[in-house]
Amino acid sequence: MRIGQMASEAGVNIQTVRLYERMGLLKEPRRTRAGYRDYSAEATETIRFIKSAQEMGFTLREIKTLVRLRDGGDHPSGGVRNLALSKIDEINQKIARLEMMRDALTRGLENCACKGRPEACLLLKARAQTKQ
Amino acid sequence: MRIGQMASEAGVNIQTVRLYERMGLLKEPRRTRAGYRDYSAEATETIRFIKSAQEMGFTLREIKTLVRLRDGGDHPSGGVRNLALSKIDEINQKIARLEMMRDALTRGLENCACKGRPEACLLLKARAQTKQ
DNA sequence: TTGCACCCTGTACCACGGTATAAAGTCAAG
DNA sequence: CTTGACTTTATACCGTGGTACAGGGTGCAA
Numbered sequence: 250m251r252i253g254q255m256a257s258e259a260g261v262n263i264q265t266v267r268l269y270e271r272m273g274l275l276k277e278p279r280r281t282r283a284g285y286r287d288y289s290a291e292a293t294e295t296i297r298f299i300k301s302a303q304e305m306g307f308t309l310r311e312i313k314t315l316v317r318l319r320d321g322g323d324h325p326s327g328g329v330r331n332l333a334l335s336k337i338d339e340i341n342q343k344i345a346r347l348e349m350m351r352d353a354l355t356r357g358l359e360n361c362a363c364k365g366r367p368e369a370c371l372l373l374k375a376r377a378q379t380k381q
Numbered sequence: 382m383r384i385g386q387m388a389s390e391a392g393v394n395i396q397t398v399r400l401y402e403r404m405g406l407l408k409e410p411r412r413t414r415a416g417y418r419d420y421s422a423e424a425t426e427t428i429r430f431i432k433s434a435q436e437m438g439f440t441l442r443e444i445k446t447l448v449r450l451r452d453g454g455d456h457p458s459g460g461v462r463n464l465a466l467s468k469i470d471e472i473n474q475k476i477a478r479l480e481m482m483r484d485a486l487t488r489g490l491e492n493c494a495c496k497g498r499p500e501a502c503l504l505l506k507a508r509a510q511t512k513q
Numbered sequence: 514t515t516g517c518a519c520c521c522t523g524t525a526c527c528a529c530g531g532t533a534t535a536a537a538g539t540c541a542a543g
Numbered sequence: 544c545t546t547g548a549c550t551t552t553a554t555a556c557c558g559t560g561g562t563a564c565a566g567g568g569t570g571c572a573a
Binding site for chain 2: 298301302303304305306315318319320330333334336337340341343344346347348349350351353354355356357358
C-alpha cells in the first residue's frame with residue numbers, strides 16, 4: 250500500500266505521514282524497487298493512535314515514546330517499564346482533570362441557564378451518562 | 382493585585398496573561414489610576430483553568446468558550462446550554478479515548494517487559510489504582 | 514531626586530505541527 | 544510513446560501559542 254492510500258485511510262495529509270517518519274514516530278516502511286514507500290495496514294493504526302494522542306494533549310515528542318511503548322518497547326528493561334508506568338500515570342491524571350473540568354462546566358450551567366428551571370436542564374442526563 | 386503577582390501565583394509569564402486578555406480568554410480587569418491592571422484572586426483561578434484545559438488538548442479558541450460556560454455564560458439561553466452540553470460530551474469522549482490509550486499501553490507492556498516475569502510487572506497496581 | 518522594581522503598549526521573534534511548492538522520477542492506460 | 548496520476552526529496556511557508564525587547568511611565572524608598 251502506497252503513501253497516498255495510507256494517508257487517505259488514516260485521514261491525514263501525505264506530507265504529515267512523511268513528517269512523522271522523519272520525526273521517528275512512524276517507522277520507515279520498506280520501499281518498492283522504484284523507491285516508493287510500501288506500507289502495511291498497521292501503519293494506519295499507528296497514525297490514528299498518534300492523532301488520538303495528540304487530541305489528548307500529548308506533544309509529538311511525547312507521542313514518540315508512547316508509540317514505542319505501545320509497540321512493546323525495545324528490549325524488556327526496567328527503564329521501559331517505568332516509562333510506560335509513568336505515562337499511564339500521566340493519563341490517569343489527565344482523566345482526573347477532565348472530570349474536574351466537566352464538573353466545573355456542570356456547575357457553571359447550574360448557576361446559569363437552568364436557574365429556576367430544573368426541568369429544562371439536560372445536565373443530569375449528561376452526568377448520568379458518565380456515572381453509569 | 383497587579384499583573385506580576387497574579388502571573389507568578391498562576392505560574393505563567395506576564396506576557397501570557399496579557400495575551401489571554403487580548404484573545405478574550407481573560408476578562409479585562411479594572412485599572413488603577415496609573416493604568417495598571419488590578420486583578421482579583423479569581424483571575425488566577427481562571428488562568429489555572431485555562432492551562433489545565435490546554436493540557437487536555439483544547440485550543441485557546443475552544444477554551445474561550447469553555448471559560449464563558451464555566452463562568453455561567455452570558456444570558457441563559459438554549460444555545461448556551463447546548464454548547465455546554467456538547468463540550469461536556471467532548472470531555473467524555475476524551476476520557477474514553479484516554480482510557481483506550483491507557484489500555485493500549487498496558488497491552489504493550491504485557492507483550493514485552495513483563496513477559497514471563499509477572500511478579501516484576503507493576504502494571505496491575507497501576508490498573509488497580511484507576512479501577513478503584 | 515535618584516535609583517530600582519514594576520507596569521504600560523507595540524513590535525518582533527520563536528518553536529511546534531502542518532502544509533505547499535518545485536523539480537524530478539515511476540508507472541499504467543490509451 | 545505520450546499523458547496523467549502518483550511518487551521522491553528538498554525547501555519554503557503558515558497558524559498557534561508563547562516570549563522578548565524597546566521605549567516609555569509609575570511609584571516607593573534611601
